Amino acid sequence: MGTTPQRDWILHLDLDQFIAAVELLRHPELRGRPVVVGGTGDPTQPRTVAATATYEAREHGIHSGMPLRTALRRCPDAVFLPTDPPAYEAASQHVMAVLREHPVRVEVWGWDEAFIGATTNDPEALAATLQHDVRRRTHLDCSIGIGDNKHQAKLASAFAKPAGIYRLTSDNWADVMNDRPTDALWGIGAKTARKLAAHNLRTVAQLAAADPRDLARHFGPTNGPWYRYLALGKGEAEVVTTPWIARGHSRETTFTHDLTDPGTVTAHLTTLATQVAHDAREAGREITRVTVKIRTTPFQTRTRQTTLTTPTTDPATITEAAHTTLARHDLTRPVRLIGVAVEYAPTTSEGPEPGPTPGP
């Protein structure tokens, strides 16, 4: 029989409709109905958006990110459920544990995604085995993309939906990708696609053929050449199984009604700063920088930051830094959102790690 030699592959597993799927497992009676998950589940609450919507809800034009009030208007019969992050975390961990029982390397990428490194001569057979096992053990469907690197595998899993398997490697990259718009690439969004189009770079093929020096001039020394690298179907191929070490942490709140009283603003800031300091202590991390984010009525967002003289875990120091940073904001307009973000000192065990994005 035809023997294909073993080699390394990157798989990308994407759980289909993850949040909706978890909710439907808990509420089987809702299967087949339009369901929208978001916020506290109250669709009359302003400034709350959908985390996800089932296929039945999508048929009414509802999609994730849409305000719940709009979703309610489009589909008054829809069922609205609150988000339950701990439930999704638990379901995610179950899936990841199932994957790790197989002879593969698993890199968790959020709740509903994972990159999988494997050495095999039949990646489709491996993908099918993983799909069946995840389905059998967790009752969740997933799509799996197969590639030579993470970028290819990630795009392939989208082509595999729903619950399928798709292979996108350097062999078929040009055939599959060349005529697609540049924002089909993982890392190029609407804004960058528009800027590229202004330079007559509309398709993946055009971007791949562009001069890297021109790209560097127009889009920056790192990003410009990186875009072409993406268009050529290249990407990171190393699967990192060690847990991710966070660079920082943040908490923010959008108020259903704008704050106009300065005392209320500072009170909310204290709450957020205390929370963030507590989170950092919980994680055993020292804080080096504090950023205060303010969004005012015409949806204008501003940040001010303070670098601490000494890294600290002391909540009083963090809260005080947040307040002096807030004082540098212009607070003449009603406040829609307050956020506090902190940056962590690198952990002593290892220095700064290379990020998941850009590279050469």
Place this chain on the structure above:
DNA sequence: TCTGGGGTCCTAGGACCC
């Protein structure tokens, strides 16, 4: 469609030092 929350990385300009 009046627009969430939590992350990561890059860029550009200015300060400051050698």
Place this chain on the structure above:
DNA sequence: TCTGGGGTCCTAGGACCC
């Protein structure tokens, strides 16, 4: 007196992703 060039750190903003 007027000039250079490099390096690093800090700040604010922006883009992208889940």
